[in-house]
Amino acid sequence: MLKREVPLLITILVGWFMVIEYFFPGAEKWSSELQNWAIIMTALASVLGVANVARINMLKISRKQKDWGYSVVLMAGMILMVVLGTLFPMIKSIFGIESSWTLAGMELSGVTSGTWFTQFYDSMFVPMQGTMFALLAFYIASAAFRSFRIRSVDATLLAVAAIIVMIGRVPIGDVMWSGMSGLSDWIMNVPNLAAKRAILIGAALGAISTGLKVIMGIERNFLGGD
Amino acid sequence: MSEPTKLQKLEKIDRRWVFLVMLVAVSIPLFVSVDLPLKVTPAAQSFYDSIEALQPGDIVYYAADYDPGSKPELDPMLMATLDHLCRKDVKIVSACLWPAAPPLLEAGLNTVAVEKYGKEYGVDFVHLGFKEGKENVMVQLGKSFRDVFPQDYYGTKVEDIPLLAQKKANGEWMVDKFDDVKMIVNISAGYPGTKEWVQQVRSRYNIPIISGCTAVSAPEYYTYLRSDQLSGLLGGLSGAAEYEDLVNLPGFGIQGMAAQSLGHVAIILMILVGNILYFINSRK
């Protein structure tokens, strides 16, 4: 009972307080305090994430489950970056060490420019992330080729609008016809915006209603079960 | 069941061929120079006008909320906006709500503010680093920068940073909350980003916001632009290119336009080819 009721009570009290805070400035000091708590809790939650990653991957490594090699790479990468970015600066700060710890001419401790952390960030993290995002262009092309079929009047309208917008959003559109970007802007600003606003208003109402359900205690499934 | 014909097979072609066509299309500008004229949209023009209206000595809060995944799309905006702000002698208080963003912001500030314009760290600009907490941080920043960021990115206490250490006659800090800055410039790749800045900060603290965002999220933000909740918007690489054109600073945005144009043409051609095959195959 306590496991369910106490969190529910906290949810209701804090939820209503944050709604009331918007209208009554007297609550501002406490809402600031609550927001600060939230910031601290969010930061602490990272520990939960690290614990989860470590538990699952260490288990995989110790049991030599399928693809356990990937887990080794993951754990090694995680530990290395935590040591360079957090542990070393912490040790330096606790023991008041001012001198630099260098390896191959680069600082081992810290996250600012000129450190090994930044070196790994620039040479591995940046290109890998960029590659993942770039995949989107290829996936858009294959999804468009596969699914953009003119099967009905609606689908035809959709395809024509998509082609105009795609071509009108880049300079080549105006090279083909000077009015292309204007037409593309009109599609984006009039029919597109009208439909988007309708969906947005519906979604916003859904979000508000979910919020109300939660702070009224009607919806409790997110606390685990009914 | 009869064997599928060649055209039917072509309609269900391995998607790696589609990837190859796309790769060729976006690679052409690497080998052949393709010059295309740029047309500035009203959204980019209003972004430019908002910064242009700032006076020397004004302060802006610069929120770089993206990560290396969006670097190719958003870095040109970061560079061009920082350049424009430095050129206008505007002071910059910058911070990030994405954990991987600080090095990107640091690189931009070093390249533009320090190396190009010779600005002094702590006097003309400051990098407060990253803070976890998302919308909570946004709301809290409106009340006190130093409560959220007691230290900057380099571990210096904010009291020791000249830009943030000045006090008014009544003893209040001169630069400590959104009331003390003219505008928020947000470079945004998703959550937390422009949508949250508008929802949490725009009306609560009555401060203008301009946004440079990824192309994929731009259509949603047009709603905010039309309702004046955003004072300017750069959408994706094309937005960056328009802005580079406006500030007369040709960079990666303008260079990328040729690749993006050809990429769009390739997708359109594939849609057309796919439909022609579908039409022929469905008639059989």
Next chain:
Amino acid sequence: MPKTLHNRLRAFWLRALALALGGSLWLPVLAWAQEDSQPFFLVERHNILVILVVFGALFLFCISQASKGKRYFIRKIAGLEAVEEAVGRSTEMGKAVLYVPGIDDVNNIQTIYSMIILSHVAKMVARYETPLIVPICRPFVVPLAEETVKQSYLDAGSPDAYNVNDIRYLSEEQFAFTAGVDGIMLREKPAANLYLGSFFAESLILAETGFQTGAIQIAGTANVHQLPFFVVACDYTLMGEEFFAASAYLSDEPKLIGTLKGTDYMKVVLIAVLLVGIALETMGYSGLTNWMEQR
């Protein structure tokens, strides 16, 4: 206590009274905390309060009607009908169900809502004894997902089937998380992929990879800009408010369906206000527009 109509009504009004009292109890505290330089109430925000009160009243009215036994009609939502089909298919194939609750943190209502749907899905999965994989992008969501799934397995009568290692925190980095989920799809080949929550640029990368593995895919998000990507690559897509209707739809609980109706009535009110606003603006009167403006 037997659940007679009278008792239900009494429980409802007691709750409403408690909420009203709970809300008003804050007021003297706030009055005490307020500084002399501040106003007690921000009058310029009264427009939002009015809208909130109207919404709340419609909400409570519909819940009370539902509590009295009124059954509201709720149209068929194909995407939600397909959830059971997807779980069934996974069971037949002896493969897992992949549930991605978006990449946002718990302070986004979509993530909270995704947890609500997850509890329904976990119950279904537990009944069929099908494996469930839940990759997580934000650390704060980990305990919430663990608790939700664990409780659902317990409710379904299969607590032993719950495996804490199926709730997998991958990375807070958007594309590192995407790569991790893609890896799970390609290595473990789940037969059903459910993407329900708040998604951004990773939506198409996930959905296309899922399509490649041949899984049945159901997506739902209120992030309007990602809907087109899900529509082209998934079998079913819940758009905007359909996503928020899921809990009521899946549970078939009258009170929750009542809240859906309350939202519908609010939409009618908004449409009426929009029409009046358009008419007034066309005639040159801006009073309503000015009143509605957020301050």
